[in-house]
Amino acid sequence: MKTANQPIGKGVKVAIIGGGPAGLSAAIELGRLPFVDWHLYEQKPTISEIGTGITLQRNTWVLLEKLGASRHLRTSDIFRPADGHDNQYRNGVTGEVVKQTHPPVIIPHQGPCRVHRGKLQRALLKEVDQGRIRTGEKLVSIEQEHDGKLRLSFASGFSTKVDLLLGADGIRSTVREFAFPSYNISYSGMTAYRAVVRASEAEQINGLSKAMIFWYSAKNRWIYTTPLDDNDWEITCRTREPDDGDRSSWGKEVSVKKFIALFNEYCEPIQQLLSLVTRVKRFDYFGGRRLDSVVRHGSVALLGDASHPLSGAFGAGAAFAMEDAHVLAGAIRWAASAGRGLDVALRVFDDVRSPHYRNLYQTLDDIAVAHQKTFSEASSVDEEIVGQINNVSSSNRNWMYYHDVSHENLNLVSPVAYD
Numbered sequence: 001m002k003t004a005n006q007p008i009g010k011g012v013k014v015a016i017i018g019g020g021p022a023g024l025s026a027a028i029e030l031g032r033l034p035f036v037d038w039h040l041y042e043q044k045p046t047i048s049e050i051g052t053g054i055t056l057q058r059n060t061w062v063l064l065e066k067l068g069a070s071r072h073l074r075t076s077d078i079f080r081p082a083d084g085h086d087n088q089y090r091n092g093v094t095g096e097v098v099k100q101t102h103p104p105v106i107i108p109h110q111g112p113c114r115v116h117r118g119k120l121q122r123a124l125l126k127e128v129d130q131g132r133i134r135t136g137e138k139l140v141s142i143e144q145e146h147d148g149k150l151r152l153s154f155a156s157g158f159s160t161k162v163d164l165l166l167g168a169d170g171i172r173s174t175v176r177e178f179a180f181p182s183y184n185i186s187y188s189g190m191t192a193y194r195a196v197v198r199a200s201e202a203e204q205i206n207g208l209s210k211a212m213i214f215w216y217s218a219k220n221r222w223i224y225t226t227p228l229d230d231n232d233w234e235i236t237c238r239t240r241e242p243d244d245g246d247r248s249s250w251g252k253e254v255s256v257k258k259f260i261a262l263f264n265e266y267c268e269p270i271q272q273l274l275s276l277v278t279r280v281k282r283f284d285y286f287g288g289r290r291l292d293s294v295v296r297h298g299s300v301a302l303l304g305d306a307s308h309p310l311s312g313a314f315g316a317g318a319a320f321a322m323e324d325a326h327v328l329a330g331a332i333r334w335a336a337s338a339g340r341g342l343d344v345a346l347r348v349f350d351d352v353r354s355p356h357y358r359n360l361y362q363t364l365d366d367i368a369v370a371h372q373k374t375f376s377e378a379s380s381v382d383e384e385i386v387g388q389i390n391n392v393s394s395s396n397r398n399w400m401y402y403h404d405v406s407h408e409n410l411n412l413v414s415p416v417a418y419d
Helices: 021-030 058-067 117-125 174-179 256-261 268-274 317-337 342-377 381-393
Strands: 012-017 036-042 053-056 087-091 097-101 113-116 133-135 139-144 150-154 159-162 164-167 186-198 213-216 222-227 232-240 252-254 280-287 300-302
Touching: 012 021, 012 159, 021 036, 021 058, 021 117, 021 317, 053 058, 053 117, 053 317, 058 317, 087 381, 097 381, 113 117, 139 174, 164 174, 174 300, 213 381, 222 268, 232 268, 252 256, 256 268, 256 280, 300 342, 317 342, 342 381
Parallel strands: 012 036, 012 164, 036 133, 087 213, 164 300
Antiparallel strands: 053 113, 087 097, 139 150, 150 159, 186 232, 186 280, 213 222, 222 232, 252 280
């Protein structure tokens, strides 16, 4: 790996695959390093986002401010609860409020809020040098050459040779397939349904608060409702479904009637809200084994969803992606100043982010164990619902929303540790 081991100099060529939050954040961060020559490749014809809403927690806001993208989000673009709550948890069968959580004392404008994914992506895009983005470019092959560099070939016939490849291409990552050839993903057994209705109609429903609400039912089924902005109200439902051979990691439009029937045990406010749905998409959760490392070959790094099979857990995927980009850029900056190569930069990146994801996996495992205990010991559906809510809303589960990745100070890394 000649190139990887050589000290980082001028003209380091980097390819970023994927134009979601991970890829755009990496583009912004690397654009601040004068010795990096980066380009971003997106297989869709335009940089656009699918899905509905995404939650911005404190750590997301901190990173958006560092990236400069926060200034492109207006107050009218987001929904932030008037009382500053984080989440409200209800018994979805009775409608009863079981618990309402509030974040620690933080700067008000960094409080939890909900925003449409497309608006977040557009805010990030405004901070990127768009002359370095190539859309309509689907990566089809990656070859490592004798000098350690990577030859990338795209379906259009275009090819390029780079020193560093960043896989920001999501759960179906082509880059991850190259880095970890035996890796594969499969349906996890959990499915989400997502829809958007008019806020003006949702606000007329008695018992439906203008809040970010999880409505729990039995066996870890829930419905999440929240305004997205002044115009839209979001509905996300999660349930367990068998693999019927019709599962896809892409969003798929399904029958509204059948969708509503799946949640017929829910209370009247939810039934009224679901009756407003005119279109709904199903998103089957896919995932794979947990990777011990997010780097490979001294020249490949995975960012965001490509690096972890979290299947939508924690609702903080955008924050994790931005953290990855921030740490990676910091590691490259440090390695360059210390006269080290890209392989060392990637080792630093891996030493910071892989333990972080292991901690996230452990949190998932802890919740799963607590849920199984609840399911086996609860004497009624109501007791089971309260148990589930307490399991997921415990304050010690929320550390990932409030830590500042910048405190993992890469300037303090000892060069001796990476000899």
